Amino acid sequence: MIAGVARDLRAEAERANERRVLVLAGDRDHALDAAYDAIESLGVGDRDVTMVSTREGFRFDETRPRNADGLLGRTREAVVLDCHERFVPNALGRAVGAVDGGGLLILLTPALDEWPAVRDRFDDSLAVPPFGIDDVTGRFRKRLVSTLQTHPGIAVVALGDEAGDRLERDGLTGERTDQRDGPGESVDPPSAPPGATFPAAAYGACLTADQSRALRAFEGLADPGSAVVVESDRGRGKSSAAGLAAGSLALGGRDVLVTAPAFRNAAEVFARTRELIEAETDGDDESEHDDGEVDERDLRTPAGGRVRFLPPAAAAEVAAEADAVVVDEAAALPVRLLEGFLDAPAVAFCTTVHGYEGAGRGFAVRFRERLLDSHFSVRDIRLDEPIRYARNDPVEAWASRALLLDARPAVDAAVSGASVDDAAYRALDPEDLLADETLLGEAFGLLVAAHYRTEPNDLARLLDAPNLVARALVADGRVVAVALLAREGGLDAETRRGMYEGERVRGNMVPDVLTSQLRDEAAAEPRGLRTVRIATHHALRDAGFGSRLLDEVHAEFGDEMDYFSVGYGATPRLLRFWRRAGYRTVHLSTSRNDASGEYSAIMLRPETEAGQELLDRHAVAFRDRERDGLSDAHRDVDPDVVRGALRACSAPVPVDLTETEWRSVVGASVGPGMYDTAPGAFRDLALAALIEGSDLDDRAERLLVRKVLQGRPWEEVAEELDFVSTSACMRALGDAFVPIVERYGTEFARKERERFINE
Incomplete structure (x- = not known):
C-alpha cells in the first residue's frame, strides 16, 4: 500500500513540477522499513536520496538532524527525515529546501495524535535549569501536526501492527500543471538583452526572466567598484545565475573567486560555469591535469580566465587579488568574514531570504549597512520565479506556514501612525500565539x-x-515592538558548583559566563531576567517604543527578579541604548561573535540588594580587566565600542599616582615631558576619564583608547584619526590630558602644573 501511495504522489509531483510530502506515522522501525519500500517503488538512485536521522548505517547519503545545514545548496529527489528521538525544526526546514521539483519529502513521525505529548532529545535541550523536561510543552508539534493533517500535498499513513497500515490522506491535489512544460523548461526562453556583454549562450541558459535580469546585473562585476546583491527564496536559480556570470567573466579572461560555506553549497555555481565554458569553447577544457583529470574547483578558459573555489576564510584573505568575488549563501557566513570581501575589486553576494538559511539574517541585518557605507556602487536584484519547482508548489506553502519561514512584521501602513503613548503592553502567552496566526x-x-x-x-x-x-507593545491591534525574555539564575548550590567546575548549564547564559569564565561561584544564585531579543517595527524606529517596552518589562518583573540582564553584539548605538535603560557593563567577550562579527557585551540592571552586589563586584572586575585587557585581547576592539562599554561601567576608578608619575603626566600635558615615561599612570587616568565621563570631544576620547589603553603605534593612530602628522597626534594627546589633570590632579600635581604655566 505504501509503495502505491508513494508512486501516486511522485507521479503527480512530476506532472505538476511540484513536491509532495509522505508522512509515515507510527512505530519507528516500522516507519524505516516503510520508507525503504517507498523509495524502492520510486526507482530513485541511492545518491539522489538523503536520510536525516540519529541512526546510522543507511545505504543512502546520511546526515544527523543537528548537522542538516549540509543540505544547503543541494537538491535531492527524496529526503527522509526521521523525526523520532530528536526532532529538530531547523532540520525540517533544511530537508524541505533540498527536495527538487517532482520529489518527495518523507517524514517518519510518532502517531500524530500522540506526537505533541512525546518528549525527545530536542525537548531536553529546552528544559533549562531549574526547569525539567516535564515543564516543556508540545505546542510547536501540535501546530505542526495540524498543518500536516490539513494542508494540500501531504499524504499521511498511520502505521499499524496486526490491523495493518491505514491511509488517512492521499496527498493528491488533482491534475495541476506548472506554467512550464516540465522542470527547467521555460515557455519563452530569455534572450540576450540589447547591449549585453556576456555571451548569448549564457542568457540562453537562463530559465526565467528573473535569472536573465540577475545575469545582466552580474555584468557589472567586470568593472572595479561594483557590487551586486542577489536575493531570493530557495529554488529561484540564484546560484545558477552566479555560475553563468562567473563563466562569462572567465571566458573574458578574468579571475573569479567563488566561496560558500562549503564546496557542496557552491556545486550549482560550478556546474553552470562548466557547462557554459564547454559550450563556448567546444569542450576545450583548460582545467585538465596531465592525467586527464579535471579540477572541479578550478575551471580555466583559453582566454586565461578561471573560476576557482576557496573556503570562506582563505577566500577573504586573497579577495583583493581576484578580479571579482562571488559569495554564495552569504547569509550563512559570519559578518566579520563578509567584511573581508569588501577588499575585492568587484563582489557579488548571493543570499537567501526567508527560511533562515545558514546562520540566519546576519547579511540582511548587520552586514547590509556596512556594504552600503562602503565605496562600492551596489545593485540589488531579487529573484521570485521558482525554477526547481512550480510557483504554486504546495510544499513550499506548507513549510512557510508550519515554520513561519515567511513571517513578516505588520505592513508599514498599518503602524505608521502609531503613538508610543497609546500603545498597549501585553503578554504574548504561547496559547494565545497558538490560537492567533496573525499575532x-x-x-x-x-x-x-x-x-x-x-x-x-x-x-x-x-x-x-x-x-x-x-x-509586546500593540497599537491598533498590530504588534509594533516585541521582547523575548529568559528567566535565569536561582540555581541550587550543587548546580552552581558544577557550573563553577566546568559543567555547561543550558539556558543560563549570563550566570554561566559570570560563573565559569569570570570565576564567581555565587553568580547563579540571584534570579535574573535576560532580554534575549528586543525588536521595534522598522517604521517606528527611534520613536521610543523599545524604551517604553523595557520600562513595562522592568515594572512587571521588578518584584520577582534580583536583576535584569542582556547580552548582545556590542555597537556604539546599542551600548548607548542599554546604558540609558539603566544597564551597566560587566563583561566584553575576548573574541568576536561568529555570526555578528562583533564583541559581545553583557550588562546588568540591579533590582534588589543581591542584584546590586552582583553588579558591584563584576563592575569592579570588568574595570580592572580592561585596564590591561585593552592592550591585549581587546586591542582591536572599535574605539567607540570601548568608549561605550567603559561609559556604562558603574565602578569608579581609584586614581593613586606617585609624585614621580604626576611629574610625567603633567610634564606631558603642559610641559616637555613624554608619554612613554609613565604609561601606567596615563592608562589609569584615561580609564577614569572614560568611565566617569569626560568633557573631551569624540576624537580625543578615541585617542585615549587607541594610544593609551590599546597601545597602538603612534603612526597608526595618527593615520586612523586623521592627524596631519605623528607629532600633531602626540600634541593632541598632551592637550587631552590637560582637563584630566585638572579633574584628578593632587595638590602636588596642581603645583607642578602651575610651575610650567607660569614659566
Whole structure:
C-alpha cells in the first residue's frame, strides 16, 4: 500500500513540477522499513536520496538532524527525515529546501495524535535549569501536526501492527500543471538583452526572466567598484545565475573567486560555469591535469580566465587579488568574514531570504549597512520565479506556514501612525500565539526582521520553552515592538558548583559566563531576567517604543527578579541604548561573535540588594580587566565600542599616582615631558576619564583608547584619526590630558602644573 501511495504522489509531483510530502506515522522501525519500500517503488538512485536521522548505517547519503545545514545548496529527489528521538525544526526546514521539483519529502513521525505529548532529545535541550523536561510543552508539534493533517500535498499513513497500515490522506491535489512544460523548461526562453556583454549562450541558459535580469546585473562585476546583491527564496536559480556570470567573466579572461560555506553549497555555481565554458569553447577544457583529470574547483578558459573555489576564510584573505568575488549563501557566513570581501575589486553576494538559511539574517541585518557605507556602487536584484519547482508548489506553502519561514512584521501602513503613548503592553502567552496566526506571525516576524540569527528552532522555543516569556507593545491591534525574555539564575548550590567546575548549564547564559569564565561561584544564585531579543517595527524606529517596552518589562518583573540582564553584539548605538535603560557593563567577550562579527557585551540592571552586589563586584572586575585587557585581547576592539562599554561601567576608578608619575603626566600635558615615561599612570587616568565621563570631544576620547589603553603605534593612530602628522597626534594627546589633570590632579600635581604655566 505504501509503495502505491508513494508512486501516486511522485507521479503527480512530476506532472505538476511540484513536491509532495509522505508522512509515515507510527512505530519507528516500522516507519524505516516503510520508507525503504517507498523509495524502492520510486526507482530513485541511492545518491539522489538523503536520510536525516540519529541512526546510522543507511545505504543512502546520511546526515544527523543537528548537522542538516549540509543540505544547503543541494537538491535531492527524496529526503527522509526521521523525526523520532530528536526532532529538530531547523532540520525540517533544511530537508524541505533540498527536495527538487517532482520529489518527495518523507517524514517518519510518532502517531500524530500522540506526537505533541512525546518528549525527545530536542525537548531536553529546552528544559533549562531549574526547569525539567516535564515543564516543556508540545505546542510547536501540535501546530505542526495540524498543518500536516490539513494542508494540500501531504499524504499521511498511520502505521499499524496486526490491523495493518491505514491511509488517512492521499496527498493528491488533482491534475495541476506548472506554467512550464516540465522542470527547467521555460515557455519563452530569455534572450540576450540589447547591449549585453556576456555571451548569448549564457542568457540562453537562463530559465526565467528573473535569472536573465540577475545575469545582466552580474555584468557589472567586470568593472572595479561594483557590487551586486542577489536575493531570493530557495529554488529561484540564484546560484545558477552566479555560475553563468562567473563563466562569462572567465571566458573574458578574468579571475573569479567563488566561496560558500562549503564546496557542496557552491556545486550549482560550478556546474553552470562548466557547462557554459564547454559550450563556448567546444569542450576545450583548460582545467585538465596531465592525467586527464579535471579540477572541479578550478575551471580555466583559453582566454586565461578561471573560476576557482576557496573556503570562506582563505577566500577573504586573497579577495583583493581576484578580479571579482562571488559569495554564495552569504547569509550563512559570519559578518566579520563578509567584511573581508569588501577588499575585492568587484563582489557579488548571493543570499537567501526567508527560511533562515545558514546562520540566519546576519547579511540582511548587520552586514547590509556596512556594504552600503562602503565605496562600492551596489545593485540589488531579487529573484521570485521558482525554477526547481512550480510557483504554486504546495510544499513550499506548507513549510512557510508550519515554520513561519515567511513571517513578516505588520505592513508599514498599518503602524505608521502609531503613538508610543497609546500603545498597549501585553503578554504574548504561547496559547494565545497558538490560537492567533496573525499575532504569532507579526510577533515572530519582528524578531526575524530585527535579528541576525532567528531560526525555526526559535519558533519552537517561543511556543514550548518553560524559561522564556514574550511581551509586546500593540497599537491598533498590530504588534509594533516585541521582547523575548529568559528567566535565569536561582540555581541550587550543587548546580552552581558544577557550573563553577566546568559543567555547561543550558539556558543560563549570563550566570554561566559570570560563573565559569569570570570565576564567581555565587553568580547563579540571584534570579535574573535576560532580554534575549528586543525588536521595534522598522517604521517606528527611534520613536521610543523599545524604551517604553523595557520600562513595562522592568515594572512587571521588578518584584520577582534580583536583576535584569542582556547580552548582545556590542555597537556604539546599542551600548548607548542599554546604558540609558539603566544597564551597566560587566563583561566584553575576548573574541568576536561568529555570526555578528562583533564583541559581545553583557550588562546588568540591579533590582534588589543581591542584584546590586552582583553588579558591584563584576563592575569592579570588568574595570580592572580592561585596564590591561585593552592592550591585549581587546586591542582591536572599535574605539567607540570601548568608549561605550567603559561609559556604562558603574565602578569608579581609584586614581593613586606617585609624585614621580604626576611629574610625567603633567610634564606631558603642559610641559616637555613624554608619554612613554609613565604609561601606567596615563592608562589609569584615561580609564577614569572614560568611565566617569569626560568633557573631551569624540576624537580625543578615541585617542585615549587607541594610544593609551590599546597601545597602538603612534603612526597608526595618527593615520586612523586623521592627524596631519605623528607629532600633531602626540600634541593632541598632551592637550587631552590637560582637563584630566585638572579633574584628578593632587595638590602636588596642581603645583607642578602651575610651575610650567607660569614659566
